[in-house]
């Protein structure tokens with residue numbers, strides 16, 4: 703059964719990644735609703751483009767994180783991302799062309815993939831990242847969990863960091879952000895763009 707509702711079973715206990723997962727689930731649910739309501743083609747296209755953009759940004763973030771902590775199962779994890787990327791590329795034009803059967807198949811695949819990937823693959827990754835943080839920095843746990851620690855200068859972080867444009871809640875506009883292990887950091891105000899209440903470990 704298709705289900706794009708984020709629940710605690712999907713939680714991986716890395717604040718930033720959990721926030722991105724919730725976002726992804728919300729975007730996928732938006733696409734599902736648009737398809738069910740037989741929204742105009744332009745609306746469906748917007749939802750698809752949003753899903754593609756959110757997915758790519760999120761996968762890139764996870765892959766950069768896994769590489770930065772030398773995650774041994776990186777290839778296995780990335781293969782799963784690549785499968786989802788391929789399906790998105792394959793189905794997106796069919797859905798945009800109004801192929802209802804393709805839309806059904808894709809939503810079925812995506813909901814199963816989200817549930818399986820977050821509840822197993824991402825949890826394994828998160829466990830490794832937490833262990834890595836514990837063993838490599840004294841402030842590791844706080845870096846994932848506390849706003850006070852976030853305000854401290856970065857510890858043992860090697861740049862340069864990948865950059866992306868996203869909305870900054872402090873600047874209230876689209877700004878360049880660096881993707882760091884503790885999340886997206888706005889280069890204009892040095893704030894994280896995800897609010898502290900989304901952080902927990």
Ligand SMILES: [Fe+2]
Pocket residue numbers: 764779783819823824
């Ligand atoms: Fe992942």
